[in-house]
Amino acid sequence: MVKTNIKRLGILTGGGDAPGLNAVIRAVSRASRHFGVKLYGFRDGYSGLIKKDYIRLESPHISGLLPKGGTILGSNNRDNPFNFPVEQDNKTVYMDMSGKAVENLSELGIDCLIVIGGDGTLAIARELTQKGARIISVPKTIDNDLPGTDQTFGFDTAVNTATDALDKLHTTAESHHRVMVLELMGRYAGWIALYSGVAGGADVILIPEIPWTKENVAKKILSRKKEGKAFSIIVVAEGVKTPEGNAVIRQTIKGSGDPIRLGGIGDYVANVVEETTGFESRTTVLGHLQRGGSPSPFDRILATCYGEAAAQLALSGEYGMMVSLKNGTITAVRFEEIPRGCRNVPKNHQLITAAKNIGISFGD
Ligand code: F6P
Numbered sequence: 001m002v003k004t005n006i007k008r009l010g011i012l013t014g015g016g017d018a019p020g021l022n023a024v025i026r027a028v029s030r031a032s033r034h035f036g037v038k039l040y041g042f043r044d045g046y047s048g049l050i051k052k053d054y055i056r057l058e059s060p061h062i063s064g065l066l067p068k069g070g071t072i073l074g075s076n077n078r079d080n081p082f083n084f085p086v087e088q089d090n091k092t093v094y095m096d097m098s099g100k101a102v103e104n105l106s107e108l109g110i111d112c113l114i115v116i117g118g119d120g121t122l123a124i125a126r127e128l129t130q131k132g133a134r135i136i137s138v139p140k141t142i143d144n145d146l147p148g149t150d151q152t153f154g155f156d157t158a159v160n161t162a163t164d165a166l167d168k169l170h171t172t173a174e175s176h177h178r179v180m181v182l183e184l185m186g187r188y189a190g191w192i193a194l195y196s197g198v199a200g201g202a203d204v205i206l207i208p209e210i211p212w213t214k215e216n217v218a219k220k221i222l223s224r225k226k227e228g229k230a231f232s233i234i235v236v237a238e239g240v241k242t243p244e245g246n247a248v249i250r251q252t253i254k255g256s257g258d259p260i261r262l263g264g265i266g267d268y269v270a271n272v273v274e275e276t277t278g279f280e281s282r283t284t285v286l287g288h289l290q291r292g293g294s295p296s297p298f299d300r301i302l303a304t305c306y307g308e309a310a311a312q313l314a315l316s317g318e319y320g321m322m323v324s325l326k327n328g329t330i331t332a333v334r335f336e337e338i339p340r341g342c343r344n345v346p347k348n349h350q351l352i353t354a355a356k357n358i359g360i361s362f363g364d
Pocket of ligand 1: 016077118141142143185186187238261262291
């Protein structure tokens with residue numbers, strides 16, 4: 001048994017959910033039990049930490065969790081301890097409750113908190129660490145856009161879901177001689193669109209990293225027509241801008257750290273295709289289906305390894321770190337060494353080159 005002074009660990013899941021969250025919780029819980037440490041789960045992200053809303057996670061909570069989507073702890077992508085909604089005189093006011101969050105950890109005797117989340121959750125973890133909290137983070141997001149790791153868990157499952165959708169769209173596109181546009185999530189990065197577009201045999205893949213023109217997309221559809229292929233499949237990432245450089249926004253969420261919700265570029269592209277090629281076009285927005293369901297075997301393994309590694313770091317007293325996948329190996333990176341911002345697809349990514357060389361158009 002590893003020698004540790006740690007007696008109690010806390011865990012929470014923050015931000016949008018992703019397949020594999022429960023697998024991480026399970027791994028941390030099993031490792032904690034293995035090393036004789038108690039584990040407390042805070043409900044609904046940082047909100048549970050501020051409201052002291054938690055449960056002691058024990059064996060019955062964990063049973064059967066590995067294949068389960070979502071998170072048994074609940075999550076939210078709004079409640080930030082540094083700008084936390086509080087009800088006062090029948091009004092919601094936003095207050096800095098970060099001190100309370102740190103205080104609660106010490107009052108509950110939590111030696112280290114493991115937070116599972118994306119950029120928003122990580123940014124809060126960094127700030128709480130500066131206030132004295134002992135935190136380890138686990139990189140999650142279907143978008144795969146988190147710096148400091150080669151891959152987040154949740155991404156592989158989202159790619160599987162999107163690929164399955166593309167397989168289905170192919171048959172209906174071919175039957176009706178249509179152009180089918182699939183709009184995918186990913187925020188300002190094109191990882192899901194690129195990977196599923198290649199896996200699902202798309203003819204055109206539009207990603208935020210590569211500016212596109214209407215003419216180039218039309219050229220690809222019409223050249224397929226000339227070859228006798230009277231249908232085409234276009235994958236478009238939600239973060240793709242119009243050729244004029246405008247982001248297409250579905251809604252703005254008050255109180256969210258990142259209030260912009262992208263959406264609508266799929267319809268824009270379908271209209272462009274109808275106008276420029278005369279092909280009847282339809283849009284499918286895959287939406288939150290990409291976040292749901294059972295994690296793929298790859299994500300179950302990645303989530304399990306991340307959870308175990310996070311527990312090991314906590315038990316050895318190494319805080320202020322994010323577990324990470326680098327060149328196929330599980331490792332950890334200090335919070336201050338993680339670059340800020342979005343991890344975009346590099347323009348010279350091998351998969352883009354390969355896709356172009358097999359005739360997939362990126363509209364550029
Ligand atoms: O970050 C994950 C993600 O699913 C993005 O791909 C998407 O833009 C966003 O969250 C949607 O957020 P919400 O669940 O608040 O609509």
